[in-house]
Structures are given as C-alpha cells and as structure tokens.
Amino acid sequence: MGRLGVLALVFNTLLYTGVASVFKFAIGLYLALLLNNNMPFKAMIRALVLIPFIVPTVLSAIAFWWIFDSQFSIVSWSLRKIGLIATNIDFLGDTWNARWSVIFANIWRGVPFVAITLLAGLQTVPSSLYEAATIDGATPWQMFRYVTYPLLTPIIAVVMTFSVLFTSPISSSSGCSRAAVRQRHPSDGDARLPARHRAVISARARPSPLP
Secondary structure, three states: OOHHHHHHHHHHHHHHHHHHHHHHHHHHHHHHHHHOOOOOOHHHHHHHHHHHHHOOHHHHHHHHHHHOOOOOOHHHHHHHHHOOOOOOOOOOOOHHHHHHHHHHHHHHHHHHHHHHHHHHHHOOOOHHHHHHHHHOOOOHHHHHHHHHHHHHHHHHHHHHHHHHHHHOHHHHOHHHHHHHHHHHOOOHHHHOOOHHHHHHHHHHHOOOOOO
16 A cells, blocks of 8 residues: 555545544534423434434445445435436445445434433533523523533543544454454464364365355
C-alpha cells in the first residue's frame, strides 16, 4: 500500500468515525431528552427506538443491502415514483455514495445505544434542581446548559468513548488483523511440529471441495 493508499485509509476512517459519532450523539441526546418528558405512548416510542439495536446484525446488513441495491433499491424506486430522479442511484458503486450509505447504516444501528444510555443518566437528575431553576426564571436552554449538561457529562464521556470504539473500523478489525497475521506467521508451537504433522493440520484446515 503506497502513500496515497494510507492517506485514503486515514481519511475514510476519520470521516466514518467522526461523522457517525457526531450524528449518533446528537440524535441520541435529542431522543433521550424527548423521552425524559411526560408524553403519551412513551413506552411504545421507547420500544421503537430500541428496534435498530435489538435486530440481529445479519438481518440489518441484509436489509441495508436491499435498500442500497443498485437495481432493486426501495429508495431509488420511491424517488423515481415521485419524479425526483430519472434513474436508480448507485449507492454502493460510487465512492461518496458508498461512504454516506455506510455512515447512515452505522448511525441507524448506534443511535439506540446512545439514546437509552443518556436517558438512564437523565433519570438520575433530581427534579428539585429543575424546580429551583424554574423558580429562578431559567429558560429551557439555560436549564439544559447549567443543570442537565454538567450532571450528564460523565455519562456522555463514557457513551462517546464506547461509541467511537464501536464505530472505528480500526478497533473493529483488530481481531481480524491478528488472525490474518497468525495465519501468515504460525506460532512457535506450530513451527516446532514435525513436517508431517503440519501437513495433516493444513489439510484439515483447508475447506473440502464441493461434490
């Protein structure tokens, strides 16, 4: 991999991690503040918010694969029916479309974790603080700035740390990288085995051909 390849890798990693983490935090914080208020159907809305997080990753990947398909995308079909586009959008064939598509899928997957964790933190803020701020004539923004945000800062730090770690392709692929290195460079224990034993192990690890 040349210098341009390394720069592209760094750019894609920073773009993917930064944009996804910022949007997950912003949307998750808004949902947490919304669900912390008394509103009708709050339990149902909480269940709907959790759906992206509890759906298995395989099903989410298949769903987004269909949504971003170049021929059968429901997004392209809807936009063509409305008349906004004339041809299907190549979500995964174009470089920038592929970047934004992957970022969107990660945001959809990670928002529930941020929202529910921040909501749990909001539940620990004493209501007496809000009552005192209301008596002093504080606006909603002032109550958030001087009451909610300072008490929520430790939870925000923990949530965003986990969010960045779960989002970053580098941390996600570390296990795969170690496995690849182990395959290329066998351990000392494997190297000390006799040649015939290594041949048997290699033959067992090789997938059998289809009949």
